[in-house]
Amino acid sequence: MTAETISVKTCEQSNINTLRQSLPQILAVSVKNVLLLAFGMSLGYPTVLIPSLSGGNPQETIVLDRDAISWIGSVNLLCVPLGCLLSGFLTQPLGRRRTMQLVNIPFLSAWLLFSQATKSWHVFLASCMTGFSGGLLEAPTLTYLAEVTTPNLRGILASTSTVAVISGILLEFLLGTFLNWRKVALVSAAVPIFSCVLLFFVPESPYWLIFKGRVLDAQKSMAWLRGWVDLEAVQTEFKEFYEQLIQESFKGSTEELKGWKNLKENSKLYSKKSFLWPFSLVSFVFFLSHFSGLTTLQTYAVSIFTTLEVPINKYYATIMVGVAEMLGCILSSFLVHFVGKRRMNFFSLFGTSLCFCVVATYAYLHEITILLTLTPGKELTPDDRNWVPLTFLILAAFCSHTGIRILPWMLIGEVYHNKIRAPASGFSSAASYILGFMANKIFFSMVITMTLSGTFWFYSGVSLIGLVTLYFWLPETEGKSLFEITEHFRGGTKLNNQVTNFIQMKRLKHRQNGNTGGEINSAFDNKDEIINIRL
DSSP, X not given: OOOOOXXXXXXXXXXXXXXXXXXXXXXXXXXXXXXXXXXXHHHHHHHHHHHHTTTOOTTOSOOOOHHHHHHHTTHHHHHHHHHHHHHHHHHHHHOHHHHHHHHHHHHHHHHHHHHHOOSHHHHHHHXXXXXXXXXXXXXXHHHHHHHHSOHHHHHHHHHHHHHHHHHHHHHHHHHHHHSOHHHHHHHHTHHHHHHHHHGGGSOOOHHHHHHXXXXXXXXXXXHHHTTSOOGGGGHHXXXXXXXXXXXXXXXXXXXXXXXXXXXXXXXXXXXXXXXXHHHHHHHHHHHHHHHTTHHHHHHSHHHHHHHHTOSSOHHHHHHHHXXXXXXXXXXXHHHHHHHOHHHHHHHHHHHHHHHHHHHHHHHHHTTOOSOOOSOOSSOOOGGGOOOHHHHHHHHHHHHHTTTTTTHHHHHHHHHSOTTTHHHHHHHHHHHHHHHHHHHHHTHHHHHHHHHHHHHHHHHHHHHHHHHHHHHHHOOOOTTOOXXXXXXXXXXXXXXXXXXXXXHHHHHHHHHHHHHTTTOOOTTOOOSOOOOOOOO
Protein backbone atom coordinates (compact mmCIF):
# COMPACT_ATOMS: atom_id res chain seq x y z
CA MET A 1 0.00 0.00 0.00
CA THR A 2 1.37 3.43 -0.90
CA ALA A 3 2.64 5.48 2.01
CA GLU A 4 1.49 9.09 1.98
CA THR A 5 3.53 11.86 3.50
CA ILE A 6 2.43 13.60 6.68
CA SER A 7 3.31 17.28 6.49
CA VAL A 8 4.87 19.12 9.37
CA LYS A 9 5.77 22.76 9.85
CA THR A 10 9.43 23.65 9.91
CA CYS A 11 11.10 24.79 13.08
CA GLU A 12 11.00 28.39 11.91
CA GLN A 13 7.20 28.15 11.65
CA SER A 14 6.71 26.52 15.01
CA ASN A 15 7.43 27.30 18.62
CA ILE A 16 8.20 23.64 19.30
CA ASN A 17 11.90 22.84 19.23
CA THR A 18 13.34 20.24 16.89
CA LEU A 19 14.00 17.63 19.56
CA ARG A 20 10.44 17.77 20.86
CA GLN A 21 9.11 17.47 17.30
CA SER A 22 11.35 14.51 16.51
CA LEU A 23 11.17 12.54 19.76
CA PRO A 24 7.54 11.29 19.41
CA GLN A 25 8.26 9.99 15.90
CA ILE A 26 11.44 8.30 17.12
CA LEU A 27 9.51 6.67 19.97
CA ALA A 28 6.69 5.50 17.69
CA VAL A 29 9.15 3.93 15.24
CA SER A 30 11.14 2.40 18.12
CA VAL A 31 7.99 0.71 19.44
CA LYS A 32 7.27 -0.62 15.97
CA ASN A 33 10.86 -1.90 15.84
CA VAL A 34 10.26 -4.11 18.88
CA LEU A 35 8.04 -6.22 16.62
CA LEU A 36 10.84 -6.38 14.05
CA LEU A 37 13.17 -7.41 16.89
CA ALA A 38 10.85 -10.36 17.52
CA PHE A 39 10.97 -11.23 13.82
CA GLY A 40 14.77 -11.06 13.84
CA MET A 41 14.85 -13.44 16.82
CA SER A 42 12.75 -15.93 14.85
CA LEU A 43 15.27 -15.69 11.98
CA GLY A 44 18.16 -16.35 14.34
CA TYR A 45 16.49 -19.23 16.17
CA PRO A 46 17.26 -21.97 13.58
CA THR A 47 20.96 -21.31 14.21
CA VAL A 48 20.36 -22.27 17.85
CA LEU A 49 17.97 -25.08 17.01
CA ILE A 50 19.94 -26.95 14.35
CA PRO A 51 22.95 -28.07 16.43
CA SER A 52 20.64 -29.00 19.32
CA LEU A 53 18.55 -31.36 17.20
CA SER A 54 21.38 -32.85 15.15
CA GLY A 55 22.07 -35.70 17.58
CA GLY A 56 24.96 -34.26 19.57
CA ASN A 57 23.02 -34.25 22.85
CA PRO A 58 22.18 -37.76 24.15
CA GLN A 59 19.52 -36.31 26.48
CA GLU A 60 17.59 -34.68 23.64
CA THR A 61 14.38 -36.54 22.76
CA ILE A 62 14.00 -34.92 19.32
CA VAL A 63 16.68 -35.89 16.82
CA LEU A 64 16.48 -34.98 13.13
CA ASP A 65 18.33 -36.30 10.12
CA ARG A 66 20.15 -34.09 7.62
CA ASP A 67 17.18 -33.65 5.30
CA ALA A 68 14.93 -32.63 8.18
CA ILE A 69 17.59 -30.22 9.42
CA SER A 70 17.63 -28.54 6.00
CA TRP A 71 13.88 -28.00 6.33
CA ILE A 72 14.29 -26.55 9.82
CA GLY A 73 16.68 -23.98 8.39
CA SER A 74 14.39 -22.95 5.55
CA VAL A 75 10.71 -23.71 6.17
CA ASN A 76 10.16 -20.46 8.08
CA LEU A 77 11.28 -18.46 5.04
CA LEU A 78 8.95 -20.46 2.80
CA CYS A 79 5.96 -19.44 4.94
CA VAL A 80 6.74 -15.71 4.96
CA PRO A 81 5.19 -15.07 1.49
CA LEU A 82 1.92 -16.62 2.70
CA GLY A 83 1.78 -14.04 5.46
CA CYS A 84 2.69 -11.29 2.99
CA LEU A 85 -0.36 -12.13 0.87
CA LEU A 86 -2.70 -11.54 3.82
CA SER A 87 -0.79 -8.68 5.37
CA GLY A 88 -2.11 -5.89 3.18
CA PHE A 89 -5.70 -7.06 3.38
CA LEU A 90 -5.60 -7.16 7.20
CA THR A 91 -3.81 -3.85 7.63
CA GLN A 92 -6.37 -1.71 5.85
CA PRO A 93 -9.57 -2.70 7.74
CA LEU A 94 -7.92 -3.27 11.15
CA GLY A 95 -5.44 -0.42 11.19
CA ARG A 96 -1.67 -0.41 11.35
CA ARG A 97 -1.30 -0.45 15.13
CA ARG A 98 -3.95 -3.10 15.80
CA THR A 99 -2.56 -5.38 13.09
CA MET A 100 0.91 -5.11 14.62
CA GLN A 101 -0.56 -6.04 18.00
CA LEU A 102 -2.39 -9.05 16.58
CA VAL A 103 0.75 -10.31 14.82
CA ASN A 104 2.28 -10.82 18.26
CA ILE A 105 -0.25 -13.58 19.01
CA PRO A 106 1.09 -16.17 16.50
CA PHE A 107 4.64 -15.16 17.44
CA LEU A 108 3.89 -15.86 21.12
CA SER A 109 2.13 -19.14 20.28
CA ALA A 110 5.09 -20.30 18.20
CA TRP A 111 7.61 -19.62 20.98
CA LEU A 112 5.47 -21.47 23.52
CA LEU A 113 5.12 -24.40 21.12
CA PHE A 114 8.89 -24.49 20.65
CA SER A 115 9.46 -24.57 24.40
CA GLN A 116 7.00 -27.43 24.96
CA ALA A 117 7.75 -29.45 21.82
CA THR A 118 7.94 -33.21 22.28
CA LYS A 119 7.73 -34.33 18.64
CA SER A 120 9.46 -33.18 15.48
CA TRP A 121 6.23 -31.93 13.90
CA HIS A 122 5.82 -29.52 16.83
CA VAL A 123 9.11 -27.91 15.82
CA PHE A 124 8.14 -27.72 12.15
CA LEU A 125 4.73 -26.23 12.95
CA ALA A 126 6.25 -23.59 15.22
CA SER A 127 8.81 -22.73 12.51
CA CYS A 128 6.00 -22.27 10.00
CA MET A 129 4.16 -20.04 12.44
CA THR A 130 7.16 -17.74 12.92
CA GLY A 131 7.57 -17.41 9.15
CA PHE A 132 3.87 -16.73 8.61
CA SER A 133 3.93 -14.11 11.38
CA GLY A 134 6.95 -12.46 9.77
CA GLY A 135 4.98 -12.08 6.57
CA LEU A 136 1.99 -10.62 8.38
CA LEU A 137 4.04 -7.77 9.83
CA GLU A 138 5.31 -6.56 6.44
CA ALA A 139 2.44 -4.21 5.51
CA PRO A 140 1.64 -2.68 8.93
CA THR A 141 5.27 -1.95 9.83
CA LEU A 142 6.13 -0.42 6.46
CA THR A 143 3.01 1.73 6.20
CA TYR A 144 3.13 2.81 9.85
CA LEU A 145 6.73 3.96 9.46
CA ALA A 146 5.90 5.99 6.36
CA GLU A 147 2.73 7.55 7.77
CA VAL A 148 3.95 8.69 11.20
CA THR A 149 7.31 10.14 10.11
CA THR A 150 8.15 13.35 8.31
CA PRO A 151 10.42 13.43 5.24
CA ASN A 152 13.41 14.82 7.14
CA LEU A 153 13.37 11.82 9.53
CA ARG A 154 11.96 9.05 7.37
CA GLY A 155 15.22 7.91 5.79
CA ILE A 156 17.25 7.51 8.96
CA LEU A 157 14.30 6.01 10.89
CA ALA A 158 13.67 3.56 8.05
CA SER A 159 17.25 2.33 8.37
CA THR A 160 16.56 1.38 12.00
CA SER A 161 14.29 -1.40 10.73
CA THR A 162 17.26 -3.39 9.50
CA VAL A 163 19.15 -2.68 12.71
CA ALA A 164 16.17 -4.02 14.70
CA VAL A 165 16.06 -7.27 12.72
CA ILE A 166 19.83 -7.77 12.99
CA SER A 167 19.61 -7.01 16.72
CA GLY A 168 17.01 -9.75 17.07
CA ILE A 169 19.27 -12.24 15.30
CA LEU A 170 22.23 -11.23 17.46
CA LEU A 171 20.15 -11.46 20.65
CA GLU A 172 19.12 -15.00 19.72
CA PHE A 173 22.76 -15.93 19.13
CA LEU A 174 23.61 -14.57 22.60
CA LEU A 175 20.78 -16.50 24.25
CA GLY A 176 21.79 -19.69 22.45
CA THR A 177 25.30 -19.37 23.84
CA PHE A 178 24.14 -19.64 27.44
CA LEU A 179 20.76 -21.43 27.31
CA ASN A 180 19.37 -24.58 25.69
CA TRP A 181 16.90 -24.20 22.84
CA ARG A 182 13.77 -24.64 24.99
CA LYS A 183 14.80 -21.94 27.45
CA VAL A 184 15.75 -19.68 24.56
CA ALA A 185 12.21 -20.08 23.23
CA LEU A 186 10.72 -19.20 26.64
CA VAL A 187 12.83 -16.06 26.95
CA SER A 188 11.96 -15.10 23.37
CA ALA A 189 8.25 -15.40 24.18
CA ALA A 190 8.54 -12.30 26.36
CA VAL A 191 9.32 -10.05 23.39
CA PRO A 192 5.90 -10.36 21.61
CA ILE A 193 4.17 -9.64 24.93
CA PHE A 194 6.37 -6.59 25.45
CA SER A 195 5.70 -5.43 21.88
CA CYS A 196 1.92 -5.76 22.22
CA VAL A 197 1.88 -3.75 25.45
CA LEU A 198 4.10 -0.97 24.11
CA LEU A 199 1.89 -0.50 21.05
CA PHE A 200 -0.92 0.69 23.35
CA PHE A 201 1.18 3.77 24.14
CA VAL A 202 1.69 5.04 20.58
CA PRO A 203 -1.00 6.51 18.32
CA GLU A 204 -2.59 5.02 15.24
CA SER A 205 -1.58 6.46 11.88
CA PRO A 206 -3.39 9.80 11.18
CA TYR A 207 -3.69 8.71 7.55
CA TRP A 208 -5.65 5.57 8.45
CA LEU A 209 -7.82 7.43 10.96
CA ILE A 210 -8.85 9.96 8.32
CA PHE A 211 -9.46 7.14 5.86
CA LYS A 212 -11.90 5.69 8.42
CA GLY A 213 -13.59 9.05 9.04
CA ARG A 214 -12.19 9.44 12.58
CA VAL A 215 -11.11 13.04 12.11
CA LEU A 216 -10.85 14.00 15.79
CA ASP A 217 -8.74 10.92 16.54
CA ALA A 218 -6.52 11.81 13.60
CA GLN A 219 -6.01 15.29 15.06
CA LYS A 220 -5.08 13.80 18.42
CA SER A 221 -2.64 11.45 16.73
CA MET A 222 -0.98 14.29 14.84
CA ALA A 223 -0.79 16.40 18.01
CA TRP A 224 0.99 13.49 19.74
CA LEU A 225 3.42 13.01 16.86
CA ARG A 226 4.23 16.74 16.69
CA GLY A 227 5.56 16.90 20.21
CA TRP A 228 2.59 16.15 22.49
CA VAL A 229 1.03 19.53 21.76
CA ASP A 230 -2.56 20.75 22.09
CA LEU A 231 -5.00 20.22 19.24
CA GLU A 232 -5.04 23.95 18.54
CA ALA A 233 -1.32 23.86 17.78
CA VAL A 234 -1.82 21.53 14.81
CA GLN A 235 -5.08 22.96 13.44
CA THR A 236 -3.48 24.76 10.48
CA GLU A 237 -1.23 21.88 9.58
CA PHE A 238 -4.00 19.33 9.99
CA LYS A 239 -6.30 21.29 7.68
CA GLU A 240 -3.63 21.40 4.98
CA PHE A 241 -2.86 17.73 5.49
CA TYR A 242 -6.54 16.76 5.39
CA GLU A 243 -7.18 18.67 2.17
CA GLN A 244 -4.09 17.22 0.53
CA LEU A 245 -5.09 13.72 1.60
CA ILE A 246 -8.63 14.07 0.28
CA GLN A 247 -7.48 15.45 -3.05
CA GLU A 248 -4.48 13.22 -3.72
CA SER A 249 -3.96 10.41 -1.26
CA PHE A 250 -7.34 8.71 -1.53
CA LYS A 251 -7.01 8.71 -5.28
CA GLY A 252 -3.58 7.09 -5.13
CA SER A 253 -4.71 4.68 -2.40
CA THR A 254 -7.76 3.66 -4.41
CA GLU A 255 -5.60 2.98 -7.44
CA GLU A 256 -3.28 0.76 -5.42
CA LEU A 257 -6.10 -1.13 -3.74
CA LYS A 258 -7.53 -1.65 -7.17
CA GLY A 259 -4.18 -3.11 -8.21
CA TRP A 260 -4.52 -5.65 -5.39
CA LYS A 261 -8.20 -6.52 -5.69
CA ASN A 262 -8.52 -6.46 -9.44
CA LEU A 263 -5.13 -7.86 -10.32
CA LYS A 264 -6.52 -9.95 -13.17
CA GLU A 265 -8.41 -7.00 -14.65
CA ASN A 266 -5.28 -4.83 -14.48
CA SER A 267 -2.88 -7.48 -15.70
CA LYS A 268 -1.69 -5.16 -18.46
CA LEU A 269 0.05 -3.04 -15.82
CA TYR A 270 2.21 -6.05 -14.93
CA SER A 271 3.19 -6.86 -18.49
CA LYS A 272 4.72 -3.46 -19.15
CA LYS A 273 8.33 -2.42 -18.96
CA SER A 274 7.60 -0.21 -15.93
CA PHE A 275 7.00 -3.42 -13.92
CA LEU A 276 9.06 -6.11 -15.64
CA TRP A 277 12.32 -4.16 -15.69
CA PRO A 278 12.42 -3.10 -12.01
CA PHE A 279 10.97 -6.43 -10.84
CA SER A 280 13.71 -8.30 -12.71
CA LEU A 281 16.35 -6.01 -11.19
CA VAL A 282 15.04 -6.35 -7.64
CA SER A 283 14.66 -10.14 -7.98
CA PHE A 284 18.23 -10.43 -9.30
CA VAL A 285 19.56 -8.37 -6.39
CA PHE A 286 17.61 -10.57 -3.97
CA PHE A 287 19.21 -13.59 -5.66
CA LEU A 288 22.64 -12.07 -5.05
CA SER A 289 21.68 -11.27 -1.47
CA HIS A 290 20.82 -14.90 -0.67
CA PHE A 291 23.20 -16.81 -2.93
CA SER A 292 26.30 -14.78 -2.07
CA GLY A 293 26.62 -16.98 1.01
CA LEU A 294 25.36 -14.98 3.99
CA THR A 295 21.90 -16.55 4.21
CA THR A 296 23.39 -19.99 4.73
CA LEU A 297 26.20 -18.68 6.95
CA GLN A 298 23.63 -17.01 9.19
CA THR A 299 21.52 -20.18 9.44
CA TYR A 300 24.23 -22.84 9.62
CA ALA A 301 26.89 -20.77 11.39
CA VAL A 302 27.42 -23.22 14.25
CA SER A 303 27.91 -26.19 11.90
CA ILE A 304 30.21 -24.21 9.60
CA PHE A 305 32.40 -22.99 12.46
CA THR A 306 32.47 -26.51 13.92
CA THR A 307 33.59 -27.96 10.59
CA LEU A 308 36.30 -25.34 10.07
CA GLU A 309 37.49 -25.80 13.67
CA VAL A 310 37.71 -22.10 14.43
CA PRO A 311 39.89 -21.22 17.44
CA ILE A 312 37.09 -19.98 19.70
CA ASN A 313 33.79 -21.35 20.93
CA LYS A 314 31.50 -21.80 17.91
CA TYR A 315 28.68 -19.93 19.64
CA TYR A 316 30.97 -16.98 20.41
CA ALA A 317 31.98 -17.00 16.75
CA THR A 318 28.31 -16.86 15.77
CA ILE A 319 27.84 -13.82 18.02
CA MET A 320 30.76 -12.14 16.27
CA VAL A 321 29.01 -12.72 12.94
CA GLY A 322 25.89 -10.99 14.30
CA VAL A 323 27.93 -8.04 15.56
CA ALA A 324 29.67 -7.73 12.19
CA GLU A 325 26.29 -7.71 10.41
CA MET A 326 25.02 -4.94 12.64
CA LEU A 327 28.15 -2.83 12.23
CA GLY A 328 27.96 -3.20 8.45
CA CYS A 329 24.32 -2.15 8.43
CA ILE A 330 24.98 0.90 10.62
CA LEU A 331 27.93 1.95 8.46
CA SER A 332 25.83 1.63 5.32
CA SER A 333 23.04 3.72 6.83
CA PHE A 334 25.48 6.59 7.45
CA LEU A 335 27.45 6.39 4.21
CA VAL A 336 24.80 5.61 1.60
CA HIS A 337 23.66 9.27 1.43
CA PHE A 338 27.19 10.37 0.57
CA VAL A 339 28.66 7.44 -1.36
CA GLY A 340 25.50 6.18 -3.09
CA LYS A 341 23.97 2.73 -3.46
CA ARG A 342 26.08 1.69 -6.45
CA ARG A 343 29.47 2.19 -4.81
CA MET A 344 28.34 0.71 -1.49
CA ASN A 345 27.14 -2.41 -3.28
CA PHE A 346 30.22 -2.72 -5.45
CA PHE A 347 32.31 -2.65 -2.28
CA SER A 348 29.93 -5.10 -0.62
CA LEU A 349 29.98 -7.64 -3.46
CA PHE A 350 33.74 -7.42 -4.02
CA GLY A 351 34.47 -7.79 -0.31
CA THR A 352 32.06 -10.72 0.08
CA SER A 353 33.50 -12.44 -2.99
CA LEU A 354 37.07 -12.05 -1.76
CA CYS A 355 36.26 -13.32 1.75
CA PHE A 356 34.44 -16.46 0.57
CA CYS A 357 37.20 -17.15 -1.95
CA VAL A 358 39.77 -17.12 0.87
CA VAL A 359 37.63 -19.42 3.05
CA ALA A 360 37.04 -21.78 0.10
CA THR A 361 40.76 -21.95 -0.59
CA TYR A 362 41.45 -22.64 3.09
CA ALA A 363 38.91 -25.49 3.12
CA TYR A 364 40.39 -26.92 -0.09
CA LEU A 365 43.97 -26.83 1.17
CA HIS A 366 42.94 -28.47 4.45
CA GLU A 367 40.84 -31.07 2.61
CA ILE A 368 37.65 -30.11 4.42
CA THR A 369 34.93 -31.52 2.18
CA ILE A 370 31.85 -32.34 4.24
CA LEU A 371 29.86 -30.31 6.75
CA LEU A 372 29.77 -31.50 10.35
CA THR A 373 26.48 -31.07 12.18
CA LEU A 374 27.80 -32.67 15.38
CA THR A 375 30.33 -31.20 17.77
CA PRO A 376 33.71 -32.87 17.19
CA GLY A 377 34.70 -35.25 19.92
CA LYS A 378 38.31 -34.11 20.06
CA GLU A 379 39.96 -31.12 21.61
CA LEU A 380 41.69 -28.74 19.24
CA THR A 381 45.47 -28.59 19.45
CA PRO A 382 47.35 -25.31 19.03
CA ASP A 383 48.31 -26.32 15.49
CA ASP A 384 44.64 -26.70 14.64
CA ARG A 385 43.81 -23.18 15.73
CA ASN A 386 43.73 -21.09 12.59
CA TRP A 387 42.10 -17.68 12.54
CA VAL A 388 41.84 -17.44 8.76
CA PRO A 389 38.32 -18.89 8.24
CA LEU A 390 36.92 -17.14 11.32
CA THR A 391 38.34 -13.76 10.32
CA PHE A 392 37.19 -13.89 6.71
CA LEU A 393 33.72 -15.24 7.48
CA ILE A 394 33.20 -12.37 9.93
CA LEU A 395 34.50 -9.93 7.30
CA ALA A 396 32.10 -11.47 4.77
CA ALA A 397 29.22 -10.84 7.17
CA PHE A 398 30.34 -7.22 7.57
CA CYS A 399 30.84 -6.59 3.84
CA SER A 400 27.53 -8.14 2.81
CA HIS A 401 25.57 -5.92 5.21
CA THR A 402 27.19 -2.74 3.95
CA GLY A 403 25.34 -3.21 0.70
CA ILE A 404 23.93 -6.28 -0.99
CA ARG A 405 21.91 -7.55 1.99
CA ILE A 406 19.99 -4.26 2.34
CA LEU A 407 20.05 -2.86 -1.23
CA PRO A 408 16.95 -4.73 -2.51
CA TRP A 409 14.84 -3.50 0.42
CA MET A 410 15.87 0.06 -0.47
CA LEU A 411 15.04 -0.46 -4.13
CA ILE A 412 11.55 -1.86 -3.51
CA GLY A 413 10.23 1.50 -2.36
CA GLU A 414 11.86 3.42 -5.20
CA VAL A 415 11.66 1.58 -8.51
CA TYR A 416 7.93 0.87 -8.96
CA HIS A 417 5.34 3.26 -10.35
CA ASN A 418 2.82 4.47 -7.77
CA LYS A 419 -0.08 2.63 -9.45
CA ILE A 420 1.55 -0.76 -8.92
CA ARG A 421 3.90 -0.07 -6.00
CA ALA A 422 1.94 -1.94 -3.30
CA PRO A 423 1.35 -5.24 -5.16
CA ALA A 424 4.74 -5.07 -6.86
CA SER A 425 6.44 -4.61 -3.49
CA GLY A 426 4.53 -7.63 -2.21
CA PHE A 427 5.68 -9.73 -5.17
CA SER A 428 9.27 -8.64 -4.61
CA SER A 429 9.15 -9.44 -0.88
CA ALA A 430 7.70 -12.87 -1.64
CA ALA A 431 10.48 -13.47 -4.19
CA SER A 432 13.06 -12.62 -1.53
CA TYR A 433 11.82 -15.15 1.00
CA ILE A 434 11.37 -17.87 -1.63
CA LEU A 435 14.97 -17.36 -2.75
CA GLY A 436 16.08 -17.41 0.89
CA PHE A 437 14.24 -20.70 1.37
CA MET A 438 15.94 -22.18 -1.70
CA ALA A 439 19.39 -21.03 -0.57
CA ASN A 440 19.03 -22.72 2.81
CA LYS A 441 17.24 -25.82 1.54
CA ILE A 442 19.84 -26.79 -1.07
CA PHE A 443 22.90 -25.92 1.05
CA PHE A 444 23.53 -29.50 2.22
CA SER A 445 23.03 -30.80 -1.33
CA MET A 446 25.53 -28.25 -2.64
CA VAL A 447 28.11 -29.31 -0.06
CA ILE A 448 27.61 -33.00 -0.92
CA THR A 449 27.85 -32.33 -4.66
CA MET A 450 30.56 -29.62 -4.77
CA THR A 451 32.23 -30.09 -1.33
CA LEU A 452 32.42 -27.26 1.17
CA SER A 453 35.20 -25.46 -0.69
CA GLY A 454 33.30 -25.72 -3.98
CA THR A 455 30.19 -24.28 -2.34
CA PHE A 456 32.12 -21.28 -1.00
CA TRP A 457 33.76 -20.76 -4.39
CA PHE A 458 30.28 -20.78 -5.90
CA TYR A 459 29.21 -18.03 -3.48
CA SER A 460 32.33 -16.07 -4.35
CA GLY A 461 31.63 -16.41 -8.07
CA VAL A 462 27.99 -15.32 -7.68
CA SER A 463 29.13 -12.14 -5.91
CA LEU A 464 31.72 -11.38 -8.59
CA ILE A 465 29.29 -11.95 -11.47
CA GLY A 466 26.71 -9.86 -9.62
CA LEU A 467 29.18 -6.99 -9.29
CA VAL A 468 29.86 -6.92 -13.04
CA THR A 469 26.16 -7.24 -13.91
CA LEU A 470 25.03 -4.48 -11.55
CA TYR A 471 27.76 -2.17 -12.88
CA PHE A 472 25.87 -2.06 -16.18
CA TRP A 473 22.31 -2.59 -14.90
CA LEU A 474 21.93 -0.74 -11.60
CA PRO A 475 21.32 3.03 -11.81
CA GLU A 476 22.19 5.33 -8.93
CA THR A 477 18.91 6.19 -7.19
CA GLU A 478 20.32 7.94 -4.12
CA GLY A 479 19.13 11.55 -3.97
CA LYS A 480 16.83 11.12 -6.98
CA SER A 481 13.10 11.80 -6.82
CA LEU A 482 10.63 8.95 -7.24
CA PHE A 483 9.43 10.56 -10.46
CA GLU A 484 12.96 10.49 -11.92
CA ILE A 485 13.46 6.87 -10.87
CA THR A 486 10.15 5.56 -12.20
CA GLU A 487 10.63 7.48 -15.46
CA HIS A 488 13.97 5.74 -15.87
CA PHE A 489 12.38 2.31 -15.51
CA ARG A 490 9.54 3.25 -17.85
CA GLY A 491 12.13 3.91 -20.52
CA GLY A 492 11.96 7.69 -20.33
CA THR A 493 14.65 9.96 -18.91
CA LYS A 494 17.75 7.97 -17.97
CA LEU A 495 19.31 8.41 -14.54
CA ASN A 496 22.91 9.44 -14.27
CA ASN A 497 25.15 7.73 -11.75
CA GLN A 498 25.93 10.87 -9.76
CA VAL A 499 24.89 11.03 -6.09
CA THR A 500 22.85 13.95 -4.85
CA ASN A 501 23.84 13.65 -1.22
CA PHE A 502 22.19 14.96 1.90
CA ILE A 503 24.33 18.10 2.17
CA GLN A 504 23.68 19.06 -1.45
CA MET A 505 19.94 18.54 -0.98
CA LYS A 506 19.95 20.75 2.12
CA ARG A 507 21.79 23.52 0.29
CA LEU A 508 19.36 23.27 -2.61
CA LYS A 509 16.35 23.48 -0.31
CA HIS A 510 17.94 26.41 1.51
CA ARG A 511 18.40 28.28 -1.76
CA GLN A 512 14.81 27.47 -2.76
CA ASN A 513 13.47 28.73 0.54
CA GLY A 514 15.58 31.88 0.22
CA ASN A 515 14.37 32.55 -3.30
CA THR A 516 10.73 32.31 -2.31
CA GLY A 517 10.90 34.29 0.86
CA GLY A 518 10.38 31.22 2.97
CA GLU A 519 7.16 30.22 1.25
CA ILE A 520 8.40 26.71 0.48
CA ASN A 521 8.13 24.36 3.41
CA SER A 522 10.69 21.60 2.94
CA ALA A 523 8.69 19.28 5.12
CA PHE A 524 5.89 19.10 2.55
CA ASP A 525 6.73 16.25 0.23
CA ASN A 526 4.46 14.91 -2.47
CA LYS A 527 6.93 12.40 -3.83
CA ASP A 528 5.37 9.58 -1.88
CA GLU A 529 8.66 8.37 -0.46
CA ILE A 530 9.27 5.17 1.45
CA ILE A 531 12.47 3.26 2.01
CA ASN A 532 11.94 -0.41 2.79
CA ILE A 533 15.13 -1.49 4.48
CA ARG A 534 15.02 -5.10 5.86
CA LEU A 535 17.31 -8.18 6.34
